[in-house]
Amino acid sequence: MTKPISISFIVRIILLIALTASFVQFETFYMQREIIRNMAYGLNTFLTASVLISIGHFILVKLYNSRNEQQVVRGNFVLGITRVATVGNVFFIIVSLMIAVGINPKDFITSMTIVAMAIAVIFREYITNMISGLIIMFSDQFSVGDRIKIGEYQGKIVDITLANLVVRDEDDDAVMIPNNLVFTATLVNKTSQKSNxxxxxxxxxxxxxxxxxxxxxxxxxxxxxxxxxxxxxxxxxxxxxxxxxxxxxxxxxxxxxxxxxxxxxxxxxxxxxxxxxxxxxx
Missing domain, CATH: 3.30.70.100 (Alpha-Beta Plaits)
Structure with a gap:
């Protein structure tokens, strides 16, 4: 079953076409007003990236579903692609805001190299958790709905985020398990073979x-x-x-x-x- 095109995607396409046309139609207007021009360029950057990410997401999910239509798939490929698309959108939102306020993203990133390294050290745990989360999403070891036991925790996986596995335990509590724990503790998947x-x-x-x-x-x-x-x-x-x-x-x-x-x-x-x-x- 094909998922219908979202209204937000259609709106983004219309805005992108209208904004691109305005650059040609009102070129003199933009050249005389630097603030408005920067804001328009920033918005154009975001819309272009967002539309391309959405198209790429749709094509990859469509190809994956078509390829595995007749198979029992246990992986989290669609979830992983969705998370990557979200990260991509956030990145281009930041870049677009820089352009909108007149900051060259390339120069900013170059000048912030040392600061970026310090931030990477400070947020090392979160970064490694995020990488671990992406590895989990693109693996077929377990998926949302599986019953697992990891360390002292056990229950049903209800979500996989970039930071945690969200597990519903026997007391119906939502337990947030850091993704890193998956690779450092013994994990038992109680439903990987669909056993009763x-x-x-x-x-x-x-x-x-x-x-x-x-x-x-x-x-x-x-x-x-x-x-x-x-x-x-x-x-x-x-x-x-x-x-x-x-x-x-x-x-x-x-x-x-x-x-x-x-x-x-x-x-x-x-x-x-x-x-x-x-x-x-x-």
Whole structure:
């Protein structure tokens, strides 16, 4: 489905054509009024760049969608192109404002080299975050809608910005994770293979522990009644680890979908049943 041309794009095209025509029609007027001429040149620079960026964005997205029309695409190419277009527009807004006030952008940038280096050092974290964000957007490791675990945080990705990954956690809070953390911490993508598998881990003290058979006997009928589980796949309970103080168990089940909400409900139900079982046996 082709996205309709936006009204803002049409307005920019009309303004650009009208402004370009005015340079020819009212050349003497502009030459006699330096302030107005600079403002007109600045506006013309912005409109030209903005229109070209919009056309480039449209063509790249159109080609990408056409090429991957019959494929399941997990990348963030469209999101990345949109962010790059936004950065480009911001850059040309700054350049246009310089031209409008009579500053030569080239001379300004040359004279500000040392200051720019200082700014780069001061804002190093943000700059590296932005670069990391662009790398993420053009990768296919994960995308908006995936459920991930990174460091101590886990949840569903709801947005990817130039500074952060916005993740909706189990408490429905929006967690801002710096993009740099993606490349410095272990990241687990729980939906990269579109798996409905759920793994729930819990620990019990040695003196309150139970055999796998006892847990299976108690939980089996409860799992059969859970409408969010795929009963044809069954379930497994394993002893994942054991120390002198506790035993760590692992429960594996399959949900009916990869929905983040359903996975959270299933995990909560399993842990509640385990808690109920331990209290009954205590």
């Amino acid at each position: 598998k759920i793994v729930v881990k819990f620990e019990l003290p040695i003196d309150r522990s139970f055999t796998v058979a006892e847990l299976e006997q108690y939980l089996s009928p409860l799992f059969q009644k859970n409408p969010n589980l795929d009963h044809s796949q069954g379930f497994t309970i394993k002893v994942a680890d054991m120390t002198k103080d506790y035993i760590k168990y692992k429960v594996e089940v399959s949900a009916i979908s990869s929905s983040n909400k359903i996975h959270q409900q299933v995990q909560s139900n399993i842990l509640n049943e385990i808690l109920q079982f331990t209290r009954m046996q205590g």
